[in-house]
Amino acid sequence: MVKPLYDNRLAINIGGLKMNTPVTTASGTFGFGLEFQDFLDLEKVGAVTVKGTTLEPRSGNKGQRAVETPAGMLNCVGLENPGSDYFLQETLPKLKKIAVPIIVNIAGNSPEEYGKLAKKLDVDGVDAIEINISCPNVKQGGLAFGTCPDSAVEVVKAVKANTSKFVITKLSPNVTDIVEIALAVENAGSDAVSLINTVLGMKIDIARQQPVLGNVMGGLSGPAIRPVAVRMVYQVAQAVHIPIIGMGGIMCAADAIEFFLAGASAIAVGTGNFSDPRLAETISKGILEYMDAHGIKNIQEIIGKALPNR
Template sequence: MLSTTFLGVKLKNPVIAASGTYGYGREYESLFPLETLGGISVKGTTLMPRSGNKPPRIAETASGMLNSVGLQNPGVDAFIANELPYLKTKDIAVIANISGNSPEEFAELARKLDIDGVDILELNISCPNIREGGKSFGADPVTAAAVTRAVKAASKKPVMVKLTPNVTSISEIAKAVEAAGADALSLINTLTAMRIDIRTKRPILANNTGGLSGPAIFPVAVRMVYEASGAVKIPVCGMGGIATAEDAVEMMMAGAACVQVGAAIFRDAYAPKKIIDGLEKYCLDNGNISEIVGAVKLNERDNEW
């Protein structure tokens, strides 16, 4: 009842572990099998190994947290050699999350990952565009489209573009990457945020700012998934603060065909499994899961501005 097809890939359920929250799938195996999940978006991968940002990289907030890990990862070649073989033995959709500093770098990553075992490419376009003074690719429809086009030309894999919420109009970016050939969207990435230690007058994060995630951002994510999915014809994978099965249902009603669960895992490692079990129960009472996608009906408002 929970099984669904997303970008031609069969998901046994619509619940995917979000990039950067589940490593490469090994850490929680003793709690419940990785194959319980519909999919895993692996830790963000770059062309060369990255050691990441200086600590502290974590700050707690009300109903959430900030992180500034800085894309620490062993590089794409090490991912292919050491992590992908393990993931290939599992009956689970594998989403390779990639980050680059230029469209060419994204394309190079996509070429290297155009191999057996990778089901979907997810483009992290929140990373800085070095040629444009470090502004994020995802903050501008032109650069977001350029990255999408470069990857589409380099790979036959389905391409899902992960959008940053740090923009004025998410619909505009969504339309631009759709026109550039994206097969799906995933959103939202974290919201840029900051916390200050009032005793030292210094930011808690060594990087000064970081990305806010957790239940604190859930309503923002629901609104943006609603707007983006209404603006495009391609499917949307919804994420941002999902912690319960009810949250997942809400996100799907806003327009998400599947969901990713991230920071909630840090509070309760069983969160993805509880969400899957809860969705199963929801379907027993309400029918097939795909029927709720985009099922929200807006209220009529009295005064339109």
């Protein structure tokens, strides 16, 4: 149950998912939310999106997993997580006490595995499932599900067939045409899309003359990717009819507002949580200040305002 905490000019309802503020947290950058409780009031975040959860526990990648880059970072954590049983038994009971929607980000090796996990998570306390389709499709030589419309559709259908929850599909930017994938997952029944996941990148240590990251390549996040993310939200918003959760390098309210103007109904704070664990709360306050300065009565007024013909 969501308690009204903010000025209700920020309240949104995306396809039945009600939030006090359109500012959420990006998966993998906010733990399970509980780790951040000493820094901010979790009930002042629109929704908590938990770290990528898999059917079985995963130990993640070996070697160095993160490195700073100009205006961002590269990571190859490799979905280290304690697995779905632990999440359901240990984490969810604690999360249930927090009055904000809980979005569980899921990952798997095959559409069947995604389906099985969605079914297991179809329980009280989980408000939405976010499907990470940037994972390698083991049967298709490790190509990420999200890079091909057919495999993305297979995953979405497997999840939709096994859950009663609101389903968000998280799109990968590592594609030629993100609109094609967005339309495919919308047609497959996804209730919303979130974008963008990290951009594939790499760094080489010139002293060792070797890649820095244990996994060689990693995902670039932070301000460096924001213009790419804004462009992709703007393109997807002109094609789909389902709500968009925008993310990628959001560090302040002004950044968040760009995403709303590009067509996002909600946004997520990711890498920014690492430098300021209170950032999500600060951004909600900053959005209200922008609304006051511009005479905006409801956040809905600016969603998609920069799109052509609006």
